[in-house]
Amino acid sequence: MNTPLDFVVPTGEYIAEWCEENGWTQKQLADRLGCSPKHVNKLIHGTAPLTVEFAHRLGLVTGTPPDRWMQIETFYRSELLRLAAAEKRECVIETLDRLPLTLLRSSGYITATKRKLEELLAQVFSFYQVGSLAALDKLVTQPPVAVAFRQSAKNDWAARATWLQLVEIEARSVELPAPYSRSSLEELLPRLREQTRRPPDEYGNFMVEELAACGVRLIFVESVPRAGTYGATRLHEGQPLIALSLHRKSEDQLWFTLFHELAHVLLHDLSGGGFVSGEWGDDSCEAEANAFAAEQLIPSVYAHRLAGLRTLTEVKEFAAEIGISPGIVVARLHREQLWPYDRGHGLIKRLRLVRTSEGSD
Structure with a gap:
């Protein structure tokens, strides 16, 4: 008697296997197929269906007949439906209700509604x-995974797991031009700090490109509601990956989190593979990363002067002297409770995540 499988293998696993056997990267395959690397990544991980037209493209590139690709895809989708049908409806609904389905639908990762539950x-x-x-x-x-999140009643694991999965999907579409170099990253730190004086729409590409040259992936993945995530760091394909969410969308949070995550890369062992939160936790690694970020932004040789700042003009002059954005100084004054939180907010630049259009095929 044949025993039904209790797991399914996406069609993309076979695509990834072909790439590995032939020494191709996802980007190389995307170039040959005439689509974006992100679409190839979605195919590989089963988040985009394989169409007949795309199966023909795969056939031309890989030499595997298009009908074979469609057979694999049809079997994969039918097995997913079989497994779904075997689950109790009430359990399915209970689990689905935990998920940010509206977000996933608006992002194009899912299209079905609960009317078509399977x-x-x-x-x-x-x-x-x-x-x-x-x-x-x-x-x-x-x-x-091993994540150290700042606890909040408004946050939940489903949202965090969703954000981490979005990070994982995005990371697979980013290739690095160079191996990781600790010395290059250390040399970059002062030039990164200098960028805080520039307008926000100018320093995003600088961050990504300069860190890539050091062998560090930097990606921006918008925060998921109730996830409460600022950033995360781990190894991806053997090289450091930093993800930033722009949670709260302010320059001080962005820069503090970036240097916090860079501290994890430079100071901590990431070989365990788990994400390390970019939020302000209380364990030893988090405390060390917080101290590193604070020192990079406002070195301790200047920090003692913060208590003497009384006016916005003094903040601007102090910021210009030490080469940092005034908004970061104001945020530090707030954090150390030297200024009330309703004072100086006009100096803190607001940020937004600009979505780039992506072609699928």
């Missing part, structure tokens, strides 16, 4: 890369 669950399985309801429920109710 199809919706199949799409959710594909996004979170799980093969059963039990695995999905575990993922969204407890830490998926």
